[in-house]
Amino acid sequence: MQNIIEPFITSAPGKVIIFGEHSAVYGEPVIAAAVSSLRSYLLVTQASSPNVIELDFPDIKFDHKWSYTQDFFPSSATSTNGFDLEKCRKIFVKHNQGTTDLDLELEDELTQYIDTIIKNTLTEEKKQFHYYAALCFLYLYFNLCPQVSGVKFTIKSNLPVGAGLGSSASISVCLTLAMCKLGGILSGMSLSEKDKKMINKWSYIGEKCTHGTPSGIDNAVATFGGAVLFQKQVDGKNKLEVIENFPQIPMILTNTKIPKSTKKLISDVRKLCEENPKIMKGILSSMGYIAETGASILKKFDAQTSLPQLIELVRINHGLLVSIGVSHPGLEKIKLLSDTLKIGGTKLTGAGGGGCALTILLDHEEDRLKIEEFKNTLHERYGYDNFDTDLGGTGSCFIDLSKKNGGEILNAFTENSAGDQIFTPELLQLLQLNTIL
Numbered sequence: 001m002q003n004i005i006e007p008f009i010t011s012a013p014g015k016v017i018i019f020g021e022h023s024a025v026y027g028e029p030v031i032a033a034a035v036s037s038l039r040s041y042l043l044v045t046q047a048s049s050p051n052v053i054e055l056d057f058p059d060i061k062f063d064h065k066w067s068y069t070q071d072f073f074p075s076s077a078t079s080t081n082g083f084d085l086e087k088c089r090k091i092f093v094k095h096n097q098g099t100t101d102l103d104l105e106l107e108d109e110l111t112q113y114i115d116t117i118i119k120n121t122l123t124e125e126k127k128q129f130h131y132y133a134a135l136c137f138l139y140l141y142f143n144l145c146p147q148v149s150g151v152k153f154t155i156k157s158n159l160p161v162g163a164g165l166g167s168s169a170s171i172s173v174c175l176t177l178a179m180c181k182l183g184g185i186l187s188g189m190s191l192s193e194k195d196k197k198m199i200n201k202w203s204y205i206g207e208k209c210t211h212g213t214p215s216g217i218d219n220a221v222a223t224f225g226g227a228v229l230f231q232k233q234v235d236g237k238n239k240l241e242v243i244e245n246f247p248q249i250p251m252i253l254t255n256t257k258i259p260k261s262t263k264k265l266i267s268d269v270r271k272l273c274e275e276n277p278k279i280m281k282g283i284l285s286s287m288g289y290i291a292e293t294g295a296s297i298l299k300k301f302d303a304q305t306s307l308p309q310l311i312e313l314v315r316i317n318h319g320l321l322v323s324i325g326v327s328h329p330g331l332e333k334i335k336l337l338s339d340t341l342k343i344g345g346t347k348l349t350g351a352g353g354g355g356c357a358l359t360i361l362l363d364h365e366e367d368r369l370k371i372e373e374f375k376n377t378l379h380e381r382y383g384y385d386n387f388d389t390d391l392g393g394t395g396s397c398f399i400d401l402s403k404k405n406g407g408e409i410l411n412a413f414t415e416n417s418a419g420d421q422i423f424t425p426e427l428l429q430l431l432q433l434n435t436i437l
């Protein structure tokens with residue numbers, strides 16, 4: 001008997017890495033903050049038929065329907081060429097125990113099985129975005145709720161995709177939250193710290209589908225929100241310190257809209273480490289020390305003295321990122337302009353290679369006009385977008401649709417337009433009011 005799915009929404013923020021991108025992958029400290037007004041939302045509703053699993057991802061122009069009994073668990077499949085619920089359960093238990101001695105054979109079998117499903121069903125040419133979205137979705141689905149069918153997953157986000165603001169992690173967290181609820185792993189909709197630790201672990205697994213070897217900072221910030229000092233550990237017991245009372249540093253986020261591949265950028269840096277281990281060791285540890293120094297300044301923030309110190313660290317961190325080849329001429333234009341106007345310091349944020357840059361401002365009263373000139377020049381000369389947004393705020397959460405205005409939210413999400421068009425100030429306010437903390 002197909003159980004009726006009551007619609008619900010999950011949500012998670014994007015992030016800005018202040019210091020420590022790329023070195024984070026090698027276990028160096030990294031500091032990042034949630035971007036409270038740029039978030040992804042996942043609406044879960046009844047699908048058109050009980051035997052269908054449906055995706056509707058308009059932000060990346062991707063929608064797809066799978067047949068549960070034909071594409072996922074064909075009755076004709078034997079335990080050798082198919083994948084059954086028992087095998088899914090085994091992998092889930094291993095991951096959930098956090099044991100590193102995963103049954104790699106079974107793991108590979110699932111990855112192969114998912115790859116076959118994608119190859120057989122995504123008939124259009126496999127766009128990178130579509131492939132990774134399907135891979136992340138299916139890997140989490142087969143682990144967290146493989147027994148569930150007749151469900152539609154609709155994603156709407158005002159986070160620019162692939163721009164270095166952690167959109168992949170916010171999606172992975174939204175999917176993890178939803179599938180843990182559908183799979184009965186989460187009972188309620190207000191999340192305990194224990195729930196968030198479990199969400200963080202599974203969304204990291206989802207991030208690995210998109211990034212290959214992510215550090216875990218993106219999904220940590222998307223899960224916990226606020227601002228965190230994070231350090232990946234070899235044994236998987238990562239260090240995560242939430243930075244209380246994170247200051248609202250005066251900053252401008254600029255999106256070059258230059259597409260980049262996080263996975264490729266991470267792999268290029270890895271090649272550099274293999275070819276020049278001694279040089280890279282020095283550079284990566286300096287980046288880690290910058291993140292530690294930045295964290296201690298932000299914990300005892302005083303605008304007068306702290307901003308120039310942070311801007312100095314921004315300058316050095318960016319220079320080191322340029323030296324490992326992850327900047328881009330389009331990003332350098334932003335840095336050059338902020339240096340020329342002497343309004344503060346600019347560094348790339350996220351994987352680089354395009355995407356976003358972060359400019360920390362000196363915030364001098366006399367700079368107001370120059371800051372407007374900075375934003376207008378970037379927009380008019382290069383077509384870049386600027387974001388004015390606060391840092392910190394709510395992490396992963398459910399949105400309550402049972403309240404009286406839940407229907408209004410539902411209607412907005414069932415439109416076929418992409419995320420950024422539906423997020424009116426009124427809808428954003430409704431979503432905030434209905435957030436279950």
Ligand SMILES: Nc1ncnc2c1ncn2[C@@H]1O[C@H](COP(=O)(O)OP(=O)(O)O)[C@@H](O)[C@H]1O
Pocket residue numbers: 040057058059060128129130131132133134155156157160161162163164165166167168169171210211260261262263350351355419
């Ligand atoms: N709004 C969205 N809808 C569907 N998939 C998304 C969305 N935003 C991001 N993604 C997924 O995340 C991937 C982009 O991740 P990545 O390259 O790491 O960029 P970012 O810097 O934003 O994290 C896309 O390929 C897609 O799979």
Ligand SMILES: C[C@@](O)(CCOP(=O)(O)O)CC(=O)O
Pocket residue numbers: 020021022023024025163164165166167168211213214215216217218262266349350351352355
């Ligand atoms: C490059 C890296 O440090 C951050 C990637 O950020 P994004 O996917 O570009 O938003 C990788 C990681 O830490 O997982």
Ligand SMILES: [Mg+2]
Pocket residue numbers: 166167168169211218262
């Ligand atoms: Mg990413």
